[in-house]
């Protein structure tokens with residue numbers, strides 16, 4: 595199946611890869627308009643890489659510790675992503691902050707398990723639970739140089755229940771998150787998007803365009 599550059603996704607993972615699997619499942623339908631052309635990680639031995647391999651998707655691992663500086667890793671992962679010529683990079687549980695070489699070369703869509711700007715960072719679910727919120731959720735946003743500070747594309751709320759622990763709450767969030775990410779990625783690839791300041795609009799465009 596020939597997919598235009600517009601439909602080429604590189605997905606970055608660091609864990610179980612259930613968001614990745616949702617994208618793989620969705621892209622099996624040609625009408626989705628996108629396919630995963632590669633899966634990258636910052637560590638070995640994770641289920642996300644197993645999921646990719648089982649689907650016959652090329653994988654790569656770029657470990658920070660293999661490089662003398664963070665800047666060297668930033669350059670290396672950007673170069674590896676570029677080998678697959680994506681139109682969109684999707685960070686789905688990827689636990690490293692991407693540097694300028696990647697951000698300047700590709701649009702990067704990130705999914706976060708909290709309602710940004712609340713509870714950014716590597717532990718959004720834990721931090722929201724500890725704060726005692728009654729409603730949390732998930733956020734799909736375009737990554738910028740900050741930590742979860744980029745323009746928000748979509749959000750959806752998830753209730754916090756009295757006996758929730760981090761794992762239970764995170765699984766409830768992930769159920770919503772997987773559906774939202776699949777919807778947003780498909781719409782952005784098929785319809786394009788614009789970014790004006792902090793406002794992202796999907797549709798009426800032929801590709802990712804900033805104004």
Ligand SMILES: Nc1nc2c(c(=O)[nH]1)N[C@@H](CN(C=O)c1ccc(C(=O)N[C@@H](CCC(=O)O)C(=O)O)cc1)CN2
Pocket residue numbers: 685687688689690691692693697704705706707714715716737738739740741742743744
């Ligand atoms: N340039 C950006 N890169 C990434 C973003 C982003 O907003 N801008 N989001 C992250 C995903 N993420 C939250 O959604 C997130 C992941 C990891 C961290 C973090 O503190 N990472 C540490 C290392 C942690 C570890 O190795 O376990 C680090 O990068 O030094 C914060 C937020 C994806 N990339």
Ligand SMILES: NCC(=O)N[C@@H]1O[C@H](COP(=O)([O-])[O-])[C@@H](O)[C@H]1O
Pocket residue numbers: 607608609610611612613614642686687688689705706707715716717718768771
């Ligand atoms: N701050 C980054 C972060 O917490 N990301 C979160 O990691 C999980 C990965 O699940 P998955 O590997 O099963 O898709 C997802 O819930 C994602 O939002």
